[in-house]
Amino acid sequence: MSLTTFLQQCLTGISLGGAYALIAIGYTMVYGILRLINFAHGDIFMMAGYFMIFAMASMPWFIAVPFVLLVTTVLGVGIERVAYKPLRSAPRMSVMISAIGVSYLLQNLATYLFTALPMAYPEIPGLKKIFKIGGLSASFVTFFTPVLTIVLVYLLITLIHHTKMGMAMRAVSKDYETAALMGIDINRTISFTFAIGSLLAAIGSILYFTDRMTVFPFSGSLPGLKCFVAAVFGGIGSIPGAVVGGFVLGMGETALVAAGYSTFSDAFTFVVLIIILLVRPTGLFGEKTTNKV
Amino acid sequence: MNEVKENVLKMENVVMQFGGVTAIDGLSLEVNRGEIVALIGPNGAGKTTAFNCITGIYQPTSGVVSFKGENLKGKSPDCITRLGIARTFQNIRLFSNLTVFDNVLIAKHLRAHDNVFTATLRLNLKEEDRMRRETEKLLREQDLYELKDEIASSLPYGLQRRLEIARALATSPELLLLDEPAAGMNPQETQELTDFIVKIRDQYHLTVFMIEHHMDLVMQISERIYVLNFGKLIAQGSSEEIQNNPEVIEAYLGGSEDA
Amino acid sequence: MLKVDNLKINYGGIEAVKGISFEVPDQSIVTLIGANGAGKSSTLRAIAGLVKASGGSISFDGEDITSLPTAKRVAKGITLCPEGRHVFPDMTVLENIKIGAYLRNDSLEEDIQRVYKLFPRLEERHWQLAGTLSGGEQQMLAVARGLMSNPKILMLDEPSLGLAPIIVQEIFNIIKRINQEQGITVLLIEQNANMALKVADRAYVMETGSITMTGTGAELLANDEIQAAYLGRKK
Amino acid sequence: GSSSSGSAASGAAASKSASGDKVIKIGVFEPTTGENGGGGFQEALGIRYANQTHKTVKIGDDEYTIELVEVDNKSDKTEAVNAANKLMGEKVSGVIGSYGSGVSIAAGQIFADAKVPAVGASCTNPQVTEGNDYYFRVCFLDPFQGTVMANYAMQNGYKTAAVLTQLGDDYSSGLGSFFKTAFTNLGGTIADEEQFQTNQTDFKAVLTNIKAANPDIIFAPSSITTAPLIIKQARELGITSLIAAGDTWENSTIIENAGDSAEGVVLSTFFDEAEPANDEAKSFIEGFKPYLKDNKQDEIIPAVSALGYDAYLALYNAIEAAQSTDGEKIKDALKDVKFDGVTGSISFDENGDAKKNMAFIKTIEKGQFKFLTTTTIDG
Amino acid sequence: MKYDFSRKKKRDAVLDLLLIAVVLGICGFLEANKYNYSYAISIIERSMIYAVVAVSMNLVNGFTGLFSLGQAGFMALGAYVTAILTIPVSQRPSVYYISGINPLIANLSAPITLALILGGLVAAACAALIGIPVLRLKSDYLAIATLGFAEIIRALIAAPMMDTITNGSYGLKSIPGFSSIFQVLILTVVSIGLMVLLINSSYGRMFKAVREDEIAAEAMGINLFHTKELSFVISSFFAGISGGMLAMFMRSIDSKTFQVSLTYDILLIVVIGGIGSVTGSVLGAFVVTAGRELLRFFDEPLTVAGVSIPLFRPGFRMVIFSILLMVVVLFYSRGLMGTNEFSWDGIFGFFRRKRKAVKAEGR
């Protein structure tokens, strides 16, 4: 493999990893707080893609982008209200099924409304600008994604560990009742968590789809699954973990495909995951559950 | 019973560390057959941890725990139960969604002779029958028979404690470890429990080793008492000796107030 | 200050509390005693808004709070230290203490020092994850956390459970102190009826969902029936 | 995007024929949702249109109304089994479909067991008809298509090729491997072979490898969902090789989504509206364009619609020849039908495959599909 | 279901017999009119197959409390083993027409029942291996690891290196179907019957103990690993059997049939039926499978009095289906059966309550 090809592959790996990381953070946020695998996360991400298509059709990009972020956030919070809130005291499995149900619903709704055919994702000026250095070529998003990811991680960690809202989120994640006894408004905290999670999905969707150019009803399902794996890999609930997980999977996958083992690129994701879990049963940076007898 | 005291449980120089915390620091003690022995000490002294080291939930950092002369090192909790040590937990751990009857019946399985095929194909009806009869008998003896179809978690606290003990008895132990059996009971109930412990000790030829903070109970029935503080043994002896030991009073019992 | 009127609580058809009424006067210590399963905890949970009352009303400072959500009640100054500790296992001791003051916006430093003084063990272990504390340590933490919210009324559900005798005395001393020094009203549930009645200004006895007896602490302490049933003194 | 609400009119006409009339039912076994929902819908349009133009059939002295029974197989094999059984439950005399070979293979046994003949429109995989007496088809096969593209490449001086196929997809893998065989036999070199996973959206890694191999032509048969992704990402990486594929790519969504990058892409197909093969084709083109408009579709006739139309005609002719509504008899008649369809003259070989030896090659130019050439191979 | 059969009331025995007679009667009727009811038969068969795998999933998830999502992978193993062993030797060249068939399996064949059992055994053996490392994991981590293994199994099946055995991307076809609906019925009843016997045996109680509290279970002398492994392996065995049945039902399979979404579907059935209820799983299998089919008319254009209702077009069915699903989950969050099992008392009680409610409203 020539050096150019190698570097090009590295760029690909980094940009894929960055996109995975962004989505994985959203998973980890919601899981960390609600102990809920939000299967609909990938589909919220897909819907954000469609929102952008329609928004850009009728407004300039600098209005469309905030608009899409807002609408996606509202969608996420709305889903929480309708599908998860009534199940606060139900078995965890029911909530998960509800999440799967929402995921089905969004996919089916998208198929119904927008057909199964892919739709072109609009270009946001600047993001798609292609840089060519020697034989290498990469667009602006390729560099922008990892940087933005790191910035967001910093902000989120600050939020969770150094603000009151963050403290409330962590308390709610353990025990609704006791959290309420501390004066924490459970519903507001959870809504807030979903808002952040969906916002991240929306940001992730802009970067991801800009790089991949089309949206179809199942666009969210595979990244959804992979990013969930990335989140588990890093230790679900841990934000730096999700980022590391995202990059490891993105780059590992790229390396494998580049080496000609596409067949195992999906399986690879899981092999890596299982190896990590065997060594560290709660993921790379996962907190050990404290369960004193 | 033997005239020579046969020791059933022996801990020698046991140390248990969690990261920076040394929960038990060189604990040595013995419990002899047929005795009721209490382990007391301030909160966080390492009492529960000692129990966890005995029952295999933790592996001690160093030191030896032996049961009837057999070193328990590396043995898993189920294996230790099989050897004849049963326990209850500080925070009640019943199979909360199962019935009282099933809670006890499950424990009976330990001594059953069957395998998954004979059990599934109902070739073990005799064995199953025997387990059920024994469970019934045990429940009757413990005055729990009327409640046999109740869901365990719906029982009042005191009865849950009693059920937990019954379940432990169902494994046919020689040594019974009780971790704060009277917690959450009012003095009246505590008194009943006191009589109950003596009764089962005699009825099932048990050795009892218990952790307790209710001094009336401890002082009434324990033949010997060990006192632990910061993971170290600070005193041992009879009720009177302990009650009058200044170090124990200072660290644990406090002023004259009755607890 | 707190007034409970004809409170009823249902768990799936089973009536755990059958229309009880009582009052907690300002700056007093009131205790509820009674056998296991009498409905004491349920009553406190209803006051804190954790379970819905199926009938009756609860008012606080003359205001009806029966249908207020828990967080709002806490904001009004009602704090419950729940039965079974319920510390946040994955947070450190210090974080647990701080979260007790979630609704406060003033400086916490002084109060933290105060609870540290009450429970030196907690200061020693402020960095430890609460889930790994011993049972008794967790109990101390739960009480400390409850104090941090600067409540008007502090409800304690069996605070002495599983504590060493010396700490039990300490806890009751603390109860008296916060009541006298800080003027916090206390509503207490205790199995240790003996000590509870000693500190209580007023006591209620609950049996299978109803209040069967009431009086000052001293009155009940002297009562033969109570002695036989709850104080373990036969005769 | 395409919307289908206009189809209500035709559907209603089919399902609500006045009682008392003699009715013969034909099943339309297509995916209208799922991975291949788009293509399946276009194929169904052709069938519905054919049903409008050939509404009744005479059997003996009776005039029978042909009624279409549509089921959605969701591009999913498990769903396909139920959908096929539903059709059998409806007592159809014949079945048309399906877009996507996998579902056709899955349903084939069910049709055969019920002794109901099926005519595939665009399912190009050999397995569909192989060993199944009751399955026929009006399109050419993957081996043929692969060979056609290999011929085209060699004839136009593309000597090295890279093949990019979708794992686990019989259409893509099959076509890729037939292309490979034919291309090497013709003396070309396969410079690189790459595969990708279903639902994969990032092709940069494989494309980077292809770029390094620097082939003259990239043959990348795949679904219309992935096509624009491959095309755009290839161009973004600065790959300038010719990109080619099979019949699935003749779909305007590819042009819409890949935009300028799609320019110059080459593909093989069954039909070209600029080159009507016969009178039937001429009248079809005239009639179908307005029909597409009524259904809010682009007025470019998709090849699969033409094939859907032909499949319907095949069954229609067979029913007329058999003079019966009985599946078994219609099957026997199908073996001998010969008629001029819009995609050329059609008759079936012993396997049930259409005897075709011509394919159209098209390219994308200025955002339009443009006829390039026809290619014939012998035998 | 109770251990003590002698006390079972006469009424229940009569009703049981009646129920069996009705089921046999319906099956007999359908079988006799096979060609008129092929659609109904296919729905029923598929429901039964899903019922088997749903119960097997319930065994690990509901009764043993292990959150396992590997079902699709084990079904795939069962399906491929069954298919490879039962495709008629004469048909094999045409099935493996692209890459040829591995000589090892070219002439290997087995009767259907044996093939199904072997399929189950292969799945079980694989589960035993997987179980050793992963059963240490807890809750969601276990879920994602088992799901991962299922995907790895699927990737291996589809891998080009396996072409001569699994026919890679092209899948297997020409799998012989069921000879009659009774064959499915018997297989289903026997499989579920065995699982019910297991659940109600002393081992079933141990599973439940592990579910309720692992630490307490260990303190009762239950070996956690052995018990979990046992439940996992047995569940996978039956998942393998149902996979084999699915292969026979579909007549052609490929690796895509066994995607994660299949596991989700089964999980859905289990939860909708009620986690920890066998009859719930069976009921769930029928409700979900039949529900999805019965809604088909939503996909067809609807014209009322000459006006076409605009909503009705392809895809609408699945939208409605997902909404119904959400409604069930939201309003029956413990599933249709909760953790209860079917009993005649329950049925009568249900109607009595209904009647009372009606009366109460009437006043």
Ligand SMILES: Nc1ncnc2c1ncn2[C@@H]1O[C@H](COP(=O)(O)OP(=O)(O)OP(=O)(O)O)[C@@H](O)[C@H]1O
């Ligand atoms: N898993 C663990 N990780 C870290 N520290 C632990 C762990 N288990 C116990 N400890 C520490 O070890 C010490 C002893 O705890 P233990 O539970 O044995 O106390 P105890 O004597 O039973 O007290 P109590 O009477 O309050 O129950 C405590 O300080 C506790 O914080």
Ligand SMILES: Nc1ncnc2c1ncn2[C@@H]1O[C@H](COP(=O)(O)OP(=O)(O)OP(=O)(O)O)[C@@H](O)[C@H]1O
């Ligand atoms: N969540 C619940 N679901 C069903 N029943 C409950 C629930 N919580 C409490 N109960 C029942 O309500 C009754 C009263 O319970 P409560 O906890 O209020 O009693 P208590 O007086 O606090 O007893 P203890 O001294 O044991 O704490 C008991 O019979 C108990 O079993």
Ligand SMILES: [Mg+2]
């Ligand atoms: Mg302890």
Ligand SMILES: [Mg+2]
């Ligand atoms: Mg209580």
